[in-house]
Amino acid sequence: DKITVKVEERKPLAILKEKTGDFVLTADGFIVKKYPQVAKKFKIPVWGNFGETKDRLKDIQEFLVKLVQKEADFYRRLKKFSFDGKNLNFYFEDFEVIFGRPATDTFKEKISAIEGILADLEKKGKKVSYIDLRPFTKKMQSAIIKTKEINSKNLGDKNR
Numbered sequence: 001d002k003i004t005v006k007v008e009e010r011k012p013l014a015i016l017k018e019k020t021g022d023f024v025l026t027a028d029g030f031i032v033k034k035y036p037q038v039a040k041k042f043k044i045p046v047w048g049n050f051g052e053t054k055d056r057l058k059d060i061q062e063f064l065v066k067l068v069q070k071e072a073d074f075y076r077r078l079k080k081f082s083f084d085g086k087n088l089n090f091y092f093e094d095f096e097v098i099f100g101r102p103a104t105d106t107f108k109e110k111i112s113a114i115e116g117i118l119a120d121l122e123k124k125g126k127k128v129s130y131i132d133l134r135p136f137t138k139k140m141q142s143a144i145i146k147t148k149e150i151n152s153k154n155l156g157d158k159n160r
Helices: 036-041 050-070 072-077 107-123
Strands: 012-018 021-026 031-033 080-083 088-091 096-100 126-132 144-149
Touching: 012 050, 021 050, 050 072, 050 080, 050 107, 072 107, 096 107, 107 126, 107 144
Parallel strands: 096 126
Antiparallel strands: 012 021, 021 031, 080 088, 088 096, 126 144
16 A cells, blocks of 8 residues: 655745735745745745736736746846736836736747847947837837946046
8 A cells, every 4th residue: 555645836926015914926826925935945026016906816827827937037037027907017137128918929029029129238338227018019029118328437437
């Protein structure tokens, strides 16, 4: 006689900030109490305005699962995100992406466009402040970009 038990850990997707405390949204749609080791072990973003938009929990959770599956590197760089009822906003270390609606029909193309924009701006010695992908479609792959100069302390300092 033998009993076999298979244990599969839940995969955390996002940290949810609530008035009653912090919680973790898992890939299978559960909300569990946040434990400090989750934040240390997994690089997961904070859902900034979860309390205002939790009625769209299932849609956002499904979108995030696909984002993790298809664009894991992009997802790992994400620090925070919010949803205003129409658009997902992604916040990275030093720039923002207004991604648009949480749909996967232009998903891969949008991520590719972001990576291309960042690489192009780096070559030009600029950084991005934000990228707005709301006008982006499969046919018309356009974005609104606001740049900022790379701040270097030693450039232009000729009085040394």
